[in-house]
Amino acid sequence: MSEIGAAAQSPVIDDSRRKFLTLATSATAAVGAAFAAVPFIESWLPSERARALGAPVVLDIGKLEPGQMITATWRKQVIYVIGRSQGLVDALSKNDASLKDPKSQSSEQPKYAQNEMRSRRADVLVLIAICTHLGCLPKQFFEPGDPVLGASWPGGFRCPCHGSRFDLAGRVFSGSPAPTNLSVPPYSFRDQHTLVIGLDNAQPGAA
Numbered sequence: 001m002s003e004i005g006a007a008a009q010s011p012v013i014d015d016s017r018r019k020f021l022t023l024a025t026s027a028t029a030a031v032g033a034a035f036a037a038v039p040f041i042e043s044w045l046p047s048e049r050a051r052a053l054g055a056p057v058v059l060d061i062g063k064l065e066p067g068q069m070i071t072a073t074w075r076k077q078v079i080y081v082i083g084r085s086q087g088l089v090d091a092l093s094k095n096d097a098s099l100k101d102p103k104s105q106s107s108e109q110p111k112y113a114q115n116e117m118r119s120r121r122a123d124v125l126v127l128i129a130i131c132t133h134l135g136c137l138p139k140q141f142f143e144p145g146d147p148v149l150g151a152s153w154p155g156g157f158r159c160p161c162h163g164s165r166f167d168l169a170g171r172v173f174s175g176s177p178a179p180t181n182l183s184v185p186p187y188s189f190r191d192q193h194t195l196v197i198g199l200d201n202a203q204p205g206a207a
Contacts, residue, residue, distance in 0.1 A: 055198065056074075056196050056197060056198035056199045057072050057073070057074045057079070057196070058190070058194060058195070059072055059081060059194070059195045059196075059197065060193060060194060061081060061083075061124060061193055061194070062192075062194075064081065064083040064124070065083050066083045066084055066085035066088070066123070067083060067085070067142050067143075068082075068083045069081065069083070069140055069142075071129070072197060074185060074197045074198055075198075077130060078128075078129040078137060079126065079128060079185060079197055080126070080127045080129045080140075081124065081126050081195060082124070082125040082126075082127070082140075082142075082168070083123060083124065084122065084123055084124070084125055084168060085123075086122060086123070088155060088168050089117055089122045089123075089168075091144075091154060092116055092117065092167060092168065092169050094154065095154055095167045095171065098173055098174055099167070099173055099174060100174050100176070100179070100180070100181075101171065101172065101180060101181055102116075102171060104118060104171065106179075107132075107171075107180040107182075107183070108180070108181075108183040108184070109181075110184060110186050110200060112200075113126075113184040118169040118171065118181070118184055119169070119184075120187070120188070120189065121189070124195070125168065125169065125170065126184060126187050126195070126197065127170045127182045127184060127185075128182060128183040128184070128185050129182070130182070131159040131161065131162075131164055131178055131182075132164075132172070132178045132179055132181070132182065132183070133159065133161070133162055133164050133177045133178040133179070134161060134162065136159050136161035136162075137159075137160075138157035138159045138160075138164070138166060138182070139157065139158055139159070140156075140157055141153065141155065141157065141158055142155050142156070142168070143155060149165070154167060154168070155168050156168045156170075157170070157182070159178065162177045163176065163177070164176035164177055164178035166178075166181065166182055170182035170183075170184065185197055185198065186200045187200075188200055188201050188202040189202065190202045
């Protein structure tokens, strides 16, 4: 057999081309797998719609001191989280005679917050920061005897729009245009230092 015939029966294999085609095929498969995985990965994450409908909000309140306030947003509403001393909580009963709804019978709150403190824990108050008159954002005037509100002021909130006043349980004072107390959202404590807004019964590791 001539050398020409032998060459025709034994074609030369281009190793560099084979490697290129192998790498290209592998890369295409990897890209396809990545695109296929995107919906699966996204399913782990809360969607914008879920967050708008009220996905829980988790707050670290470990450094919240009496007289301090943290603000958060849940369901497009501003939430006030206020630290209260035991002395301020003990003084709440002194306001009852001056309040429209001292027992919160006509106001909105979960059952566990329908008490004098309007909270699960004495040291932490959680409120929806929307005045029940026309929806303005109340301002905090925590200190009793505030210069703006007078020596008799026991501490709490005042709406800047029409002057509605609320005590440090979010209860509205008589003479205010607001008809009811500030609302309390559903919430719970995952542990001593973790507040979950939007869940009534947060378990460790939940939300």
